[in-house]
Structures are given as structure tokens and as C-alpha cells.
Amino acid sequence: MIQVEGLNVSFRTPGRAPLPVLSDVSFTLRPHRITGLVGESGSGKSVTALALMDLLPRNSAEVQIGVLRMGADEIDTATIGGRRGRELSMIFQEPMRSLNPAFTAGEQIVAVARRHLRLDRRAARAKAIEMLKLVGIPDPERNAGAYPHQLSGGMCQRVLIAIALVGRPRVLFADEPTTALDATTQAQVLSVLRELTERLGMTTMIATHDLGVVAELCDDVLVMYGGQIVERASVDELFRAPRHPYTKALLACSSVGQESLRGIPGSVPAPGHWPTGCRFAPRCSLASAGTCDIATVPLIDLPGDRSARCLRLDQTGETR
Amino acid sequence: MTALDARGGTESLLAAAPLVVATGIKKVFRRQGLAAGTFTAVDGVDLRIAPGETLGLVGESGSGKSTVGRMLVGMYRPDAGRVEFAGDDVSTLRGAALRRLHQSAAMVFQDPYSALDPRWSIERIVAEPLAIAGESRSNRRKQAAEALRLVGLDESHLQRRPADFSGGQRQRVAIARALVSRPRLIVCDESVSALDVSTQAQVLGLLKDLQDRLGVAYLFISHDLNAVRRISDRVAVMYLGRLVEEGPTEQVVTAPAHPYAAALVSAMPVPDPLAVRSRTRIVLAGSPPSAADPPSGCSFRTRCPLAMPICAERRPAWTELSGGRRVACHLYDRPDAPRTGQIGELMLAALSVQQPTAVKETR
Amino acid sequence: MSAVAILRRPGVRLAGRTLLIAPVLLVVTMFAFALSLLVPGDPAHAILGDAATPESVAAVRAELGLNQPVPERYVHWLGDVLSGDLGRSLFGGTPVLDSITARLPVTISLVGAAILLTIVVAVPLGMLAGYKKSRTADRIASLLVSVGQALPPFWVGLVLVAVVALGAGLLPPYGYVPASQGLGPYLQHLVLPALALAIPGTCELFLQTRTAAVEVFSEDYVRTARAAGLSTWSILTKWGAKNAMVPVVTVCGLQLDRLIGVAALVEAVFGMQGIGSLAVTAALNSDIPTIQGVVLVVGGFVLVVNLCVDLSYTYFNPRLRS
Amino acid sequence: ATGSSSVVKIGMTTEAGSNYDPVTNPNAFATGYLSPVFDTLLTRTDAGGFAPDLATSYAVAPSGKSVTLTLRSGVTFQDGAKLDAAAVVANLERARTAKKSVVKLELATVTAVKAVNPTTVEIDLSSGAGALLGSLTGRVGMMGSPAKLNDPSYANKPVGAGPWKVSDESVVGQRMVYTAYDGYWDKSVQKVKRIEISLVTAESMGNALLGGQIDIGSVEGRRDMIPQLEKAGFKEQDFPTIPYQHMLYLRKTGPLADVRVRQAISMAIDRDALNSQVLESACKPQAAVQALPEPQTGAAPKADLTAAKQLLTEAGYGQGIDLKLVVSSAGPGSKILQAMQGQLSKIGVRISINPMARAQLLSTYVGGSVDGYFTVNTGDADPASLVAQLSTTLSPGDFSDPVLNQLAARGANTVDAAARKAAYAEWNQRFTTTAFGIGICNLELPYMVRSGIDGLKVGSPLHIDPRGLQVH
Amino acid sequence: MTAVAVLPAGRTHNWSRFSGVILLGAIVALLLVAPAFAPYPPNQTALGPSLQGPSWSHLFGIDEVGRDLFSRTLSGVRTSLAAASLAVGVALVIGVPLGVLSGYLRGFADGLITRAVGVLQTMPGLILAMAIVGAMGRSLVNAMIAIGIVFVPRIYRVVRAGAMATSTQTYVEAARSMGSPRWRIMAGHVLPGILPAVLVQASVTMAVAVLSEASLSFVGLGVQPPSASLGTLIAESDDYLGRASHLAILPGVAMVFVVLLFTAFATQLRRLLEGER
Numbered sequence A: 001m002i003q004v005e006g007l008n009v010s011f012r013t014p015g016r017a018p019l020p021v022l023s024d025v026s027f028t029l030r031p032h033r034i035t036g037l038v039g040e041s042g043s044g045k046s047v048t049a050l051a052l053m054d055l056l057p058r059n060s061a062e063v064q065i066g067v068l069r070m071g072a073d074e075i076d077t078a079t080i081g082g083r084r085g086r087e088l089s090m091i092f093q094e095p096m097r098s099l100n101p102a103f104t105a106g107e108q109i110v111a112v113a114r115r116h117l118r119l120d121r122r123a124a125r126a127k128a129i130e131m132l133k134l135v136g137i138p139d140p141e142r143n144a145g146a147y148p149h150q151l152s153g154g155m156c157q158r159v160l161i162a163i164a165l166v167g168r169p170r171v172l173f174a175d176e177p178t179t180a181l182d183a184t185t186q187a188q189v190l191s192v193l194r195e196l197t198e199r200l201g202m203t204t205m206i207a208t209h210d211l212g213v214v215a216e217l218c219d220d221v222l223v224m225y226g227g228q229i230v231e232r233a234s235v236d237e238l239f240r241a242p243r244h245p246y247t248k249a250l251l252a253c254s255s256v257g258q259e260s261l262r263g264i265p266g267s268v269p270a271p272g273h274w275p276t277g278c279r280f281a282p283r284c285s286l287a288s289a290g291t292c293d294i295a296t297v298p299l300i301d302l303p304g305d306r307s308a309r310c311l312r313l314d315q316t317g318e319t320r
Numbered sequence B: 001m002t003a004l005d006a007r008g009g010t011e012s013l014l015a016a017a018p019l020v021v022a023t024g025i026k027k028v029f030r031r032q033g034l035a036a037g038t039f040t041a042v043d044g045v046d047l048r049i050a051p052g053e054t055l056g057l058v059g060e061s062g063s064g065k066s067t068v069g070r071m072l073v074g075m076y077r078p079d080a081g082r083v084e085f086a087g088d089d090v091s092t093l094r095g096a097a098l099r100r101l102h103q104s105a106a107m108v109f110q111d112p113y114s115a116l117d118p119r120w121s122i123e124r125i126v127a128e129p130l131a132i133a134g135e136s137r138s139n140r141r142k143q144a145a146e147a148l149r150l151v152g153l154d155e156s157h158l159q160r161r162p163a164d165f166s167g168g169q170r171q172r173v174a175i176a177r178a179l180v181s182r183p184r185l186i187v188c189d190e191s192v193s194a195l196d197v198s199t200q201a202q203v204l205g206l207l208k209d210l211q212d213r214l215g216v217a218y219l220f221i222s223h224d225l226n227a228v229r230r231i232s233d234r235v236a237v238m239y240l241g242r243l244v245e246e247g248p249t250e251q252v253v254t255a256p257a258h259p260y261a262a263a264l265v266s267a268m269p270v271p272d273p274l275a276v277r278s279r280t281r282i283v284l285a286g287s288p289p290s291a292a293d294p295p296s297g298c299s300f301r302t303r304c305p306l307a308m309p310i311c312a313e314r315r316p317a318w319t320e321l322s323g324g325r326r327v328a329c330h331l332y333d334r335p336d337a338p339r340t341g342q343i344g345e346l347m348l349a350a351l352s353v354q355q356p357t358a359v360k361e362t363r
Numbered sequence C: 001m002s003a004v005a006i007l008r009r010p011g012v013r014l015a016g017r018t019l020l021i022a023p024v025l026l027v028v029t030m031f032a033f034a035l036s037l038l039v040p041g042d043p044a045h046a047i048l049g050d051a052a053t054p055e056s057v058a059a060v061r062a063e064l065g066l067n068q069p070v071p072e073r074y075v076h077w078l079g080d081v082l083s084g085d086l087g088r089s090l091f092g093g094t095p096v097l098d099s100i101t102a103r104l105p106v107t108i109s110l111v112g113a114a115i116l117l118t119i120v121v122a123v124p125l126g127m128l129a130g131y132k133k134s135r136t137a138d139r140i141a142s143l144l145v146s147v148g149q150a151l152p153p154f155w156v157g158l159v160l161v162a163v164v165a166l167g168a169g170l171l172p173p174y175g176y177v178p179a180s181q182g183l184g185p186y187l188q189h190l191v192l193p194a195l196a197l198a199i200p201g202t203c204e205l206f207l208q209t210r211t212a213a214v215e216v217f218s219e220d221y222v223r224t225a226r227a228a229g230l231s232t233w234s235i236l237t238k239w240g241a242k243n244a245m246v247p248v249v250t251v252c253g254l255q256l257d258r259l260i261g262v263a264a265l266v267e268a269v270f271g272m273q274g275i276g277s278l279a280v281t282a283a284l285n286s287d288i289p290t291i292q293g294v295v296l297v298v299g300g301f302v303l304v305v306n307l308c309v310d311l312s313y314t315y316f317n318p319r320l321r322s
Numbered sequence D: 001a002t003g004s005s006s007v008v009k010i011g012m013t014t015e016a017g018s019n020y021d022p023v024t025n026p027n028a029f030a031t032g033y034l035s036p037v038f039d040t041l042l043t044r045t046d047a048g049g050f051a052p053d054l055a056t057s058y059a060v061a062p063s064g065k066s067v068t069l070t071l072r073s074g075v076t077f078q079d080g081a082k083l084d085a086a087a088v089v090a091n092l093e094r095a096r097t098a099k100k101s102v103v104k105l106e107l108a109t110v111t112a113v114k115a116v117n118p119t120t121v122e123i124d125l126s127s128g129a130g131a132l133l134g135s136l137t138g139r140v141g142m143m144g145s146p147a148k149l150n151d152p153s154y155a156n157k158p159v160g161a162g163p164w165k166v167s168d169e170s171v172v173g174q175r176m177v178y179t180a181y182d183g184y185w186d187k188s189v190q191k192v193k194r195i196e197i198s199l200v201t202a203e204s205m206g207n208a209l210l211g212g213q214i215d216i217g218s219v220e221g222r223r224d225m226i227p228q229l230e231k232a233g234f235k236e237q238d239f240p241t242i243p244y245q246h247m248l249y250l251r252k253t254g255p256l257a258d259v260r261v262r263q264a265i266s267m268a269i270d271r272d273a274l275n276s277q278v279l280e281s282a283c284k285p286q287a288a289v290q291a292l293p294e295p296q297t298g299a300a301p302k303a304d305l306t307a308a309k310q311l312l313t314e315a316g317y318g319q320g321i322d323l324k325l326v327v328s329s330a331g332p333g334s335k336i337l338q339a340m341q342g343q344l345s346k347i348g349v350r351i352s353i354n355p356m357a358r359a360q361l362l363s364t365y366v367g368g369s370v371d372g373y374f375t376v377n378t379g380d381a382d383p384a385s386l387v388a389q390l391s392t393t394l395s396p397g398d399f400s401d402p403v404l405n406q407l408a409a410r411g412a413n414t415v416d417a418a419a420r421k422a423a424y425a426e427w428n429q430r431f432t433t434t435a436f437g438i439g440i441c442n443l444e445l446p447y448m449v450r451s452g453i454d455g456l457k458v459g460s461p462l463h464i465d466p467r468g469l470q471v472h
Numbered sequence E: 001m002t003a004v005a006v007l008p009a010g011r012t013h014n015w016s017r018f019s020g021v022i023l024l025g026a027i028v029a030l031l032l033v034a035p036a037f038a039p040y041p042p043n044q045t046a047l048g049p050s051l052q053g054p055s056w057s058h059l060f061g062i063d064e065v066g067r068d069l070f071s072r073t074l075s076g077v078r079t080s081l082a083a084a085s086l087a088v089g090v091a092l093v094i095g096v097p098l099g100v101l102s103g104y105l106r107g108f109a110d111g112l113i114t115r116a117v118g119v120l121q122t123m124p125g126l127i128l129a130m131a132i133v134g135a136m137g138r139s140l141v142n143a144m145i146a147i148g149i150v151f152v153p154r155i156y157r158v159v160r161a162g163a164m165a166t167s168t169q170t171y172v173e174a175a176r177s178m179g180s181p182r183w184r185i186m187a188g189h190v191l192p193g194i195l196p197a198v199l200v201q202a203s204v205t206m207a208v209a210v211l212s213e214a215s216l217s218f219v220g221l222g223v224q225p226p227s228a229s230l231g232t233l234i235a236e237s238d239d240y241l242g243r244a245s246h247l248a249i250l251p252g253v254a255m256v257f258v259v260l261l262f263t264a265f266a267t268q269l270r271r272l273l274e275g276e277r
């Protein structure tokens, strides 16, 4: 289990005021479960994962984490660096570019295995092949000797998963792991993620903008908008009865029917251009002046272990 | 509303002859360097698009979708077969006639950021097709302004530069540029893939709206079956340079006939957990073979769980199915051809027999 | 094994690439030969210089075959070159090959010392700067580096001689001592010229390494390595470094080319009898055979350097292997 | 003590290439590389007379048209061959007739060379022998081993009868190494075992001395370093009688064919200012030719701009003239010319300066595309050859002076030393007043010698003669 | 018709971005006209004081033949600038068309041109320039043409890379899909697209050209005396480093200044042009 409370991130550019990109992000992830982090481009999905991995650029990113708990232990954020690969791991969007083009797939897994598992060369190699088998790569012995450019996108993503998992981490962040892949390959990779999460008892979070992927893969969902989590629910509840107007609109956009062609008016505001009060208000049909644009809206708990960040929850109904 | 609308009205979708007919078009590229050689990006594709209709073209990356689109608008010359545009053989067009083709067939591309020259004003960008055609300056300005209005931007944007616009707005500008010469066909090559879900919906809505008003036909290229499904009347499925199935969108999506189409449909993420749970998923093994060295016979056979010996020998011919559909698969040559919608079950059954280790849906 | 596969075997590729040099080398010989055609006036006069008399001019013309058509002369000349005869200096009559081989060790020592200095200083610092990306340190470094790049080596050499050698008397101001006469004096004599020669190149290589490192360290795969918990040290020295080396090696190769040219001036300043000062003297004297010899030798050398750089790419970048 | 293993390293500013054959190398400055290897038939005394060397005595026939040399016996060449009359005849015949010989002119009057007996050689001439004896002290008199003379390797590795032979360690064109020849006849001058002569630019000579690359060299380009060198234990040695004179040679065409124009130019040059400003006051201003048996030490004319201007106007060039001059791009010549440019422009003589490589200078000048040639005149083994050149080859153009030519012939033919001296004095007088060539000043080269080395001798044409050098 | 989101505020022209380029450009212009205002004629020799240090009447002092070093340096800088411009001009005239053709049209011509330029690049520039000057005869013009030829690869590579990058941009593809003729695309999209990079590279090359000119003149293969250039000024005075060091130091500093001027100009230009995107 991993619990995050009060994650704030802003970016500094010289000569400008710091640009907040995440405000007060809090959530809990549970083992054996996959949590989806959905939101449109720029909403802060990647930054959330990177902040928790302590992978944001040190000299421009300002990260504050209120509380970070793994299992029962509270974790000092300064120690995250030492936990990477061992307790926390991450896979990225562009599988081809996320593998080092100058080393073979095997070498890359071996290096991580040797570091975390303190194995000798031969044992590490055996481990690498075992990992390749685990992520479903055919003919692991041969493919271990292949350079990334000799592998397809789906294979690369599986190698990345192998690299991320070789240190037996408890938590895995996957940042849009299938966006760059073809539909049939995407299906393969998602299956692997699903299976490994369950088999290894991992806590997995997957960032995506594709509600289809969420519906396919996730148990819980966090919806992000403008650097905030605007809704949190289990996958069934969310799709059955979205409570935040943004979630509703998003679902409408991705459905098959004619109403999907309306879209949400306007576009996602860039960081620094967020309105006061509810950040979705300018695009929201329910927003009312004097209510939604006054003060920061808190995440309001709702029955059924869910919550939403909206002042017009009375209007958003129970059912779709 | 305008003259454009009027023309759309005269050509009824049902009455008119097809706008574009491609027969057996083929494109061979030459590769340089160490891996020199030729490889066939598109291999004998037949298509027809009626005026005012939308044909979706789906397939994996590298399957040749863009190449087909380019051949339709005359950017590439087919190495075999022919493309007829409104009755004219495109490859024989020269001079003014070719220019007229370029006026009546336009393209909209994927990346809204690099599709507009950052140094040009919006007016110049939108009017570029007119400038190429040699229109007068005042005319260009008038028509550019009108095209901008059509896509929901206005004249005040004419002097801006692309940097001032968001991704969705840029895509609107790109569409305006495609519209400005009043084309009868627009090839949308992944035109919404780079956009956010909400913007994607906006742009799809705009395209649909424009079609309704102007009667323009679309070839809608995408690897995203969800997007295709929302806008296309018919859909064609490509695999490794060949068409494998074609038919009305809803029919193909709900009951695919070709094994590859079935896998594609099954892999399509559906934003509905209940629907997801009620369906079984076909997860193909392996990855697509290289187009430089395609398998013999049916190109899908290396990943097809239902492959038969004949698949390696002969390239399957088209089989016409009911409801204006057709499929290119040897299964349908046989007496025990699968029924509509049955193919998925057949594949799943075959998968569990052949590959007991294959990852199966566990939920 | 298919033909393509055979072509991809390392040995075969090496041979193939080496063969690819041949046409380039041929063009270099053409260029070298063409130099003799650029000479205004009568080459025989140039050869005889002060001692020119009409009959000796005629004799020399006949001897040089100046009455033959140009292609024939080229073939003849190329034949001589291939058999190792680069002709004789117009100024003193030394066989060009002899003066070049005699001077080669000097230039190789000088350029070698300079490039070594360059690499040893610039690459680690550049990698570090690319990794650290500290703003103030960057500003200072980039200021120093732009000044360093603007410093003409011959002038730096002069100043070094005046200050370090003549002023402080720390190092010898002049000359070259072969290593056979003692490693100490050999190195002592190399320090100042190599330093003068290395400064701009070091600055440039530092910049390039830093740029390459910044680029590499912002690549997705470095993030992957960090996410997987690999240490900064191994990223700096192994995972990132191997990728960053492609541009770095390119720049090293270019530097080496450039150093040979600039060495001419530094050799002149330090009175080192190397290829470069030979080129200067030859150019001043319009000593065409010597110029041609230098062009050929330097051209060949640079081609070999480029070949090595090219081959190293395939090590650093496996994508190039197929 | 005289170490038999002693080494002396000499710096030279002149490249000799790989040609160390006295007969075919056209470069007079190369003598420095030849002198360790070759003994000459005669040598010059400090007083200007002749002394024996390979020839123990010489006799001139009363007619002046025949010279008889008696050879030293027991002398062997460095390859072991004996020096006898036949060897001398072979050498002189080669110098006289070889296709590539550059000393042919000096032997133009020789009609025959005969071996009378193994130790006696007779040289017959068509005119007086005055110039021949001088020539025998120079390149013409350098005797090479007859067996090697026509060997292709001779130019690279000459074999003479001198005290040092060329070592295989030499890097031709860069650093010549000479080792003592054991069979040398006069051990008294062969006091060092090994001599190295390296090529060093004039500007770097001081650095090379300080850096320990060389022991002896002239720092004419860096006089400012003399104190520093002296502090480092070098001592300065000058050779005032060795000519080293900056001179401007003029074509005799166009305005320059007019004596008044040349005189005006000579008059307008402020030699004192040039000396103090550009040549660091080390030069003795002097318009006359220095390289003659009796140095002309008369004070140089003072610059007189009004007189010069007037002369020029009389000659019809009041509006001024344009002159194109060539000068070596190495050395101080270009700088001196630049300073002269300012002086001459005041009387309307506009000069343009074209620095070029030494090898091209003369042919450019003689070839006729320029009006003048600024260079250094270093004399020769005998004044005759220089004098002949100065009034003919080095003064090309439409005009030649019969008086000068006549005086030159008189000097070349006369055997009597005093009479020759008088003839050349007269020649020099005429040469200077007609401003046939314009002398600027005469420089003494400051040779710096590392402490512990002595016995430095410098001969004409300017070269270091290592005979008698000694290391303590 | 759906509404459109508020546009981001229009670009504000930030003059401070231009100020660097304008300032540096002004300095270059100033250096070009400065010799006209020099206190003394640059080649005017004078008898009398020589080898003097800086003073009010002679800012940089006086050289060995009595010339005012400040005037000479100004004139030398201009000569060097003119010479460097000639070289860069030659390189641009050859390099830009070749680069555009080969980067945009690709194919056989590209292979041929790239290979030819590669051979040119094979030779160290200074050696090549020395060889050409040695053969053609010493003169500043010959030297700079030689340098210009040597610089062709620098320009060519940038132009070709730029043309290649531009030609893969979707807007060029779009233009092709509209049936735009090649010349139109090259003139309308490709050339303007590479212009900034070419300007920057030309400015960097100017710096290198100034250094090259100085190098050739230093060894006597460039400017011929009495004309001054940065290289000859140093060459003339290197003997005086011990006694009248300013004679060698000041022109050297002037050269470093000029070179820095162009590199700084290039940097500013690059920043300005990249800031635009």
C-alpha cells in the first residue's frame, strides 16, 4: 500500500514566478490492484508519478509531499532515490526511446539485477532470462542479445517492464505505457501488466488519457484536471455514475454515440492560467458565478468510498 | 449558407457515381543503405468512396494507410493499378487537370504542431492552396476568411501566427486550409490522433458538421477504431499493405469477419467496464512481420490462430458477404465458412489449444 | 548465410569501409595534383629560382614532362606517388617523402599530446557539466569557454613563450627533442606548444560533450535507468556515456583534423620542424611538390582518422550495425 | 680540457635542402653546411691574402694566364681515396663543365686544367688570374672524393677531405650531424668530435640558445635578448669584416635608367634613422658596397630631401615616380622597406612592397616585373663574382655602365693584390656615385656562443667555419 | 458551431531580446567605419619615436617604424573583417544552394554533393588554404577565397540538415499534397526555415574566418605588408614581446575581441531566433 498526502509541485523558471502544476494531490494505492490516473494532456499525470519517484529535475522542480507512507512506514522523501528499482519502479510512454539504444535488452536487465539483487554475472544473466520469460517474451535467450532497435515496440515495453520489476518493487507506476503501441500490441502489454500485478501482489498505478484502458484494466480510478484530483472512485462506480462534471464530460466524449462528437467546449487551461475556485468552472455547464469561482474547492467525500471536487454535486446526480 | 453548401446539396450520396475508385493500387518503395532493396508498402488495394461519405481506414502502424491516402490525392503515383477521381485516371493527369485534382482532393495530417509553417501568417497558410493555383490576392483573402469561419475561427485570426493557437485550434486551421479550395474529398490522415479526448471530440464533430453542410467525402485514416467508429459510414481494415475486410462500420465493429479484424476489434479498449467484463478478448501472439519481407500467401497467417496450409500458398481473394461487406480470407472459401460474428469464438478456441501458455484474460 | 548477412560481419565491414576510402583518396590525389596546375607562370622557373637560364628552363620543362597533356601528367605523377616517390622539393631538392617522414614524429607528438590533453580535460568536465547543469557554474564556464575558443593558438604560444619560458624560465621556449633523447626533455618541450594548441579544441570539445551529455541525460532511457535505481556514477560513466560518445568522438575527429592545420602555426612559433611548418615553408616558397606531399599525407591521415571515427560509431551506436 | 667526445651545436637560418654539393647548390648561404666536410685548395688570410690548404703553394705565371698548384701529400678523402692531381682535375673539370654547375661563371676564363704530376696541377686561363685564386678558397676550391662525385648520393651525403664527415644521423633539410674524420691531416683544427647544424629561424635563435637546442647562433633578429643570453652564460662575438649589408638593387629601366633618379633615391634615404629605428642601432650606415677586400668605411651621406627633390625634378619626375620592390618575406627586409617607404614618399617616390619567398625573389626581379630588389649582400669567396653580378645580373635593364664593366674586368684579371684593391676601390666609387645599387648599412651579426666554447670563426660568404672550435 | 477557447495573449515584442543583437551589430558597423576616424593614417611611418608604450596621443603606442598602433589596429580589424566577409560570402554562395538542393531533393545529387563536400572536409582547413595560396600565389584575396572554399562544408552541412529537417515537416508534406511545385516549397518553406540557422552559422563562421585570416597572415600567406591585418600586426611585433609587449598583446586582444564579438552575436542571434518558437 502506498499513501500520498498533500503532494504539491511547481516549476521554477528564472525570472518568473514559480508555476504550480500539482496542487494538493492525495491518494492511496492498494496492493494487488491497479489504479488508473486519467486526465487530459497537461493535467499532471506524469508529474505525479515522477514526483513520487523523485525523478523531476532537481533544479527546476519544487516538490512538497505532506505525507508519504508505504505500508505502515512513513517515508522520508530524501530516501526515495535509494528505493528506486527496489521498492518503487516506473515504466514510460515511449518504449523504443526508453531503452538504451547502445546496450542489449539483456545487458540492461542484468545491470539492474546486479545492482539490486547483488548477483554475479551469470546469476544475473539467468535472472534476466527469467524476467524476459515472465513478461512473455518469446525465445528469451535470443532476444536477450537483441538491441532495442531490433525489437518491436511491444517487446520493448515488455523489456521495460522486466527492467522495472527485476528488483521486485512493491509499487509500479506506469506512465501511458501503451499510448505509442498498436491496438493489438496494447492488448498484449495490458494483459502482462494485469497478470503481474496480481501474481506479484504489486501496487500499480497507470496514468492514461484513454478511458477505454481504464475500463479494461483498472480497479480504481483517479481523475485529474488542472493539477488536481477531481474525482476518485472504483472503476465500476465511476463509469456507472460519474459525479464530477468533468468526468461526465470526458465519458461522454469517449462514448460511441452521437453525443460524443460534441466535445468539451474550450481547452484545458495551462498551469498558471488556472481560474480561482473550481478549475473546470469556465468549461462547465453547471458552474454558477459566485459559487464556483470564489475559493479553492476541496475534495468532498461521498458515500461508497469515493470523492469528488465539486460544489454542484447536488446537480450531478446519482445515476448517469 | 454559402455556395459550398449548395454544391453539397446537389450531389446526393445515393444517386451519384463513386467519387474515387482505386483498383489494385500498389506502391513499392526503394530503400537505400545497407539494407537496400525494395519493399511493397501497399499491395493491390481496391477502394471506392462515394461523394459525401466517410470511409474509415484502420490498421497497424506501417500497414500502408498513409500511403493509400497519398495515392488517392495524387501525391504518390501507384506502381500498379489505377486511381480514378470523378471518372479521371489520376495518373494520366497533367498540368491544369492535375491542378484541378489538387483543388478537389485535400489532406489533413496528424500533428497539428508541425502541419503549419510557424513563420507564416494564418492567412497565408490557409490560402496556400489558392496561391498554388494562382488565385488573386484579394480572392485568396476572401476565401481564407470564409474557410476560417467554416471551422469556427474568425477573420481576426488571419494575421496571427500558428504559435498563438492551441492544438485543437491548429487542427481547425489545417482543416480550413484543406477546405479553402472547396475539395470533394479530404483525406484525414490520423487527423485527431494527437489531440486530447475532449478536443478530439470537438474536431470529429466539426468534420461531421462540415460533411453535412458541404457534402465533402472523407477518407478517415486512423489506428484508433473508436475514432473511426464515431465518424465513418464504412470501414476498411488494412494489414501489411493489403485490405483484409471492408464493410459498413457498425457491422464490421460488432461482428468482424476477418481474423485480424476480429483481433483488432477485440483489442479495442471499450470505455465501459461492464461491457469489458462481458466479453472475451483475443490476444494475438507475436508482432507484425516486416513489410520488407512479408509472408507468402495470406500476410496475416503468421499470427493467425486459424491459419491453414492453403494460407501459406495462395493469397486469399475477396469474398462478398451479405450487407455490402467483403473479406479476404481463405476460411470463407470453404464450405464450412464461419457465420457472422463466429470468428472470435473460433479464434479463442484455437488459441487455447495451440498456446496453453498464452496469457488469457483473468477477469 | 545471405549476402546481406555476410556484408554485416565486422571484418567484412571494416574491409568494406576501408575500400570506401579509396575513391576519396583518389579525389585527394587529384586535388593535390591540381595544385600544380594552379601555379601562375612557368613551374620550371619556380623550380630553378635564382639559377634560371633559358637552357636550364627548357631542360627542366622536358624533365618534368610539362609538354605532355594534363591527364597524362596526372597518371604519370600518380604512378610516382603510388611507388612512393613524392618528388623533390623545389627548394633544396630534398625528396619530399624524406622531409615528411623526418618531420612526422614531431607533428604526431605535438598533435597527439594536444588531443590527449583535450580529451582528458574536456570529456570528464563536459560530462559532469552536462549532468550537473548548475546555472552559475554554466555561466562562468561558458564565458571561459568562449574566450578560450577565441584565443588564436599561435598568439597564445607567443605569450606562453614570453611569460612562461622566457619570463619565468620554467620550460624550454623552443624546439623539439625526440623521445629517444630522454622522456623528460621530450615532454618538457611538448608542454607549451601542446597547451597552446589544445586550448580552443578543449573548449570546443567541452561544449560539445556538455551538449551531448545534456541531450543524453534528458533522454528517456536515462530516466529509465534512474527509475530502475541504477547509480548516478554508472549512468555517468556507462549508460549515458556510451551514447554521448558518438558526438564526442565526432568532435574529437574534427578536432584532430583541425589541430593538424593549426599545428602549422604553433610549430612555427616554437620552432618545431613538423609537417605543419613544412607546409608553411612550402607555401611561402610555392614549393609545389612539398605542398602536394603534405596534402597527400595529411589527407590520408585524416581519412584514416575519419575511418576510425566511423568505425567507432558502430561500437557506440549498435543501430548502425544493421 | 678538450673532450674528444665534445659536441658543438650550431644554429643556421638558411635551409640547404638536401643538396650539399658545392658545385650544384645555388645557395651561397649553404656554405655553412659544406665547410665541415670540405677543405679548399687555398684559404684566405685575415689580411686578405691567400694561405695554403690542400695546396701547399701556388704560382701564377708571369703572363697571369696560368696558375700552378702544388698539392699537399698524404691527404686522403673521407672515403679513403687519395688526394692527388687527378682528383683535383676531376673536381675542377666537373665544376667547369657539369650541366648543373652553378660555379661555371667563376671558371669561365679557364681554358684547361692539367695534372702535371701527381702533386702538381696547372690551370690555364684566357685572361688574368686575379679572380681565380679567390675562387679557389670558396666552393670552386672544395675538393670531393673523385669516386663519389658523380654518385647520386653525393648531393645528400658529400664526401670531402675536410675534418668532419656527414653522419647517417642527419635529417636532411633539418639537422645535419657531422662526426670527426679520423684520417684528417690537420688534427690541430679538429678539436670537437661532433658538430650539429640545425635550421632555426632568425626570430627564434635566441629561444633556441636559451632552450639548449644550440650552442652557437646569431641573434640578429632578437638583439634584445643579448643581455638575457649573457646572463645565461653566453658571450657575444662579432665579425666586423664579414659583409652583411642591406642593399637595394635597382633595374635600369624607365625613370631608374636616369642616374639622377637613382641618386635622388639614395639621397632621400635617412640611413641613420633607419638604423636607430628599425635595426636597433646595430648597423653601420653606408652607401658603398661592403663586400670587397677593403671595406668602405666612409660615413654614409646624410639624407638631404631638398637636394633629392630637386634632382628628381631636374630629371623630369617632379610629380614623383612609382616603384615596385620585392623583398624576402623572412627577416627584417620588409620592415626596413616599410620604414623607407615613409622617407621616400616625402620626395614623391612611392614604393610598393612585395614580400615573397627567397626562392622566387631573384627570378621575379630579373624577370622584369618589378623595379627593385631589397636584400642582404654577404659577399663571396672572391670579390670578382659579386662585382660582376652587381653591375650586370643584379642591374638588369636597358642601360649598363661601360666604365663599371671595365673596372670590374680589371679587378678580375689583375693578380697583384694592391692593384686589385685599387681597381675595386675605383669600381666602388663609381658604383656608389651612380647609385647603381643603393647600400643602406652594414650589420655586424652578434654571434652568441655558449660559455666553454671558443675558437669561433666566421668566413665569407657568411658561414661558420668550425675548424678550431673548442669545448672546455 | 462550437465556441472557441480564449486565445493566449498575443506575442509581446520583448525588446530586450533584440537588444543584444542590435548592440553587437552596431559594434561591428562601428568597427567597419572606425578607420575613417582613426587619429593617424595606418601606414604612415615616422622617423623619431618608435616602440613606445600607450599614451594619450597614441592609445596603443607606436611600433618600430613609428606608426600609430591604434590606427593600425583599427585598419587591421577592418581588413580582417572585410577578408572574413569575403571568405564567408564565398562559402555562402557555394554552400547554401548546394545544401538546399541536396537536403530537399535528396537522392542521387545529394549523395554526390555530400560526398564531394566530405572530401573537401577531409583536409584540415588551414593546410588546404595554405596549399591553395601556395599554388596560386600569395595575396589576401587568394587566401580568403581558399578559406571560403574550405568553409563550404560548414555552411553546407547546416543548410542541408536544416533543409532535410524542414522537408520532413508536415507543412512541407501538406504543401506537396496541394501540388505545390518544388521551387515554391524551397523558396516559401525551406529557405525561410533554414535562414536563421544559416545566419547563426555564418556568424560563427565569421569568427573562425577572422582567426583563419590572422593565421595565414601571421605566417605571411595573407595580407602583405605594409597593409595591416590582425595577423600581420602580431607577426610584425612578435619579436618585441620581451621589450614592447603591448605591440603583440594589444592586437591579439583586439583579435580575441573581434572573434568574441561574432560568437556572441551568433549566440544572441540563436537565442533570439529560438525564442521565437
Ligand SMILES: Nc1ncnc2c1ncn2[C@@H]1O[C@H](COP(=O)(O)OP(=O)(O)OP(=O)(O)O)[C@@H](O)[C@H]1O
Residues within 6 Å of the ligand: A011, A021, A039, A040, A041, A042, A043, A044, A045, A046, A047, A048, A057, A060, A209, A270, A271
Ligand atoms: N520539467 C518541467 N518544467 C516545467 N514544466 C513542466 C515540466 N514537466 C511538466 N511540466 C508541466 O507540468 C504540467 C503537467 O505535465 P504532465 O507531463 O504531468 O502532464 P500529463 O498529464 O502527463 O500530460 P500528457 O498526457 O501530455 O503526458 C504541464 O503543463 C507541463 O507543461
Ligand SMILES: Nc1ncnc2c1ncn2[C@@H]1O[C@H](COP(=O)(O)OP(=O)(O)OP(=O)(O)O)[C@@H](O)[C@H]1O
Residues within 6 Å of the ligand: B029, B030, B041, B059, B060, B061, B062, B063, B064, B065, B066, B067, B068, B223, B291
Ligand atoms: N516515402 C517513403 N519512402 C520509403 N518508405 C516509405 C515511404 N513512405 C512510407 N514508407 C514505408 O511504407 C510503409 C507504410 O507506411 P505508411 O506511412 O503508409 O503506414 P501507416 O499505415 O500510415 O503507418 P502509421 O500508422 O505509422 O502512420 C512503412 O513501412 C513506411 O516505413
Ligand SMILES: [Mg+2]
Residues within 6 Å of the ligand: A045, A046, A047, A175, A176
Ligand atoms: Mg504524461
Ligand SMILES: [Mg+2]
Residues within 6 Å of the ligand: B065, B066, B067, B189, B190
Ligand atoms: Mg500513417
Ligand code: NI
Residues within 6 Å of the ligand: B149, B150, E001
Ligand atoms: Ni456557420
